[in-house]
Amino acid sequence: MARKDSVSSIPTPSIEARPRRRSTLKDVARLAGVSPMTVSNVVNGTLRGYNEETRDRVLAAVERANYRPDIAARSLRTDRRMAVGMLVVQTGRRFLADPYITSLLDGLCAGLNQRGYSLVLQGLHVDELATASLVQQLQTDGLCVLMSGNFMANTAFRATLKAMRQPIVMFQQPQPDPDGDICSLRQDDFDGGRVVCEHLVQRGARHLVAVVPELDWPAMSARVAGAHHFIETSGARTKMTVLTSSDESAAATQGAVEGFMASDARFDAIFAGNDQMAIAVHRLLTRRQVRIPEDVMLAGFNGLDFIDYFGTRLTTVRSPAFELGQLGAYHMVKRIETGGFDSRAITLPTELMTGTTT
Structure with a gap:
């Protein structure tokens, strides 16, 4: 008797609770008042020759029908x-x-x-x-x-x-x-290096230090080459020293610059290979009570969103990553x-x- 009660207590799904049929392109086309081909073009991003009103109508029908493309079927086809x-x-x-x-x-x-x-x-x-x-x-x-x-x-x-x-x-x-x-x-990257070097020279840089990681990265090499090119072709009386760090981490970057400073080398501008390295240099110079930009100018590269979290507005080159x-x-x-x-x-x-x- 108990067994019967337990079985009878299991709810039987109602007709309304059964899964609905999956919507098709034809369903969306019927709702939007367009052809299935038009729906396919809009959904697949191959829209050609349709106005915005048609596109919006199709997308509204897609949402209304809860249509989801069948990726497996498309792959087979x-x-x-x-x-x-x-x-x-x-x-x-x-x-x-x-x-x-x-x-x-x-x-x-x-x-x-x-x-x-x-x-x-x-x-x-x-x-x-x-x-x-x-x-x-x-x-x-x-x-x-x-x-x-x-x-x-x-x-x-x-x-x-x-x-x-x-x-x-x-x-x-x-x-x-x-x-x-x-x-x-x-x-x-070559022109980016050239432009930032030109900017530093115009601001009075006479001994520029470019700090880049030892990592063989074509973009970094192009940035340094662009800076070299400007100095060599502009007639600027600016000396450029390329300083390498073991990698682009804050510790490695600061270690390379600290070693350079320990040699009593004179410099008035630093161009870092990217913004992370530039921020690391900024923290080192601030700790050493070096004024930026009065004593040493500083520029980075990439201009990505994360630098907005850095308290100082860094001069940099925006990369369209x-x-x-x-x-x-x-x-x-x-x-x-x-x-x-x-x-x-x-x-x-x-x-x-x-x-x-x-």
Whole structure:
């Protein structure tokens, strides 16, 4: 009897509680008063020739119908995985520690999400390239790559990537690849270095110190080269010393500058390879009671959002990291869906942001 009562006490789902049928493109099209093809174009981000009113009507119908694209079905239909890989290759092992990298990835994710693609991220040490799962297992429709390392190592890795026969977007490589299914996207670090050096010289700098990490990073090298170029071609009576730290950490940066100061070297301006290093230098100079900018001017590089938390408005060069990521998503998806890159090499400008440290 007790058993019967326990069984009878289990509620029977009502008809209203049963799951509703999954909404389809046709359902959305009927609600919006457009064709299923129009709905597909709007949802997939391939909108061409439709006005904003049509787009808004379709998106409202998508929300009303609670429509969710069937990614698995789309993959079977198009022979695509609807995923793009991202390899971050470093000589260290903290792949997302750099705010520049996270900002670039933020833009890449936003651009891919908008177009219905997901991102598969893998951080690699340079010694692990041969065994990288993204390289070996081909789980994606294309690969984006951001890597540090010397020119020879990068050249060898590009050869490995070409052999995969997947479209590739390379971020922040100094020279576009002349062949292969590769698009190179970078920012103008050379001009950024030139402009910040010009600014410091115009403010009276006569002995400029550039402090950069030993890490072989093409962007850092380009920034220093741009500063050198301005001094050599402008006729400025400014001496430039390049100071290297073991890495870009605060301790290493401050240690390198402290060692330089201990040698009784005279300097009136410091150009740090990025803003993290510039903030570390600022703290060291403040601790040493060196006035900024009266005694020593200070500039950084990248101008990312995190410097707003720094109490002093730092002179820096704005890097379009987020925009670079968005651009990578656009060109990768365009290549996947049309079979070719619109452009093989694109360079975005950088911009001087003058603060109170110069």
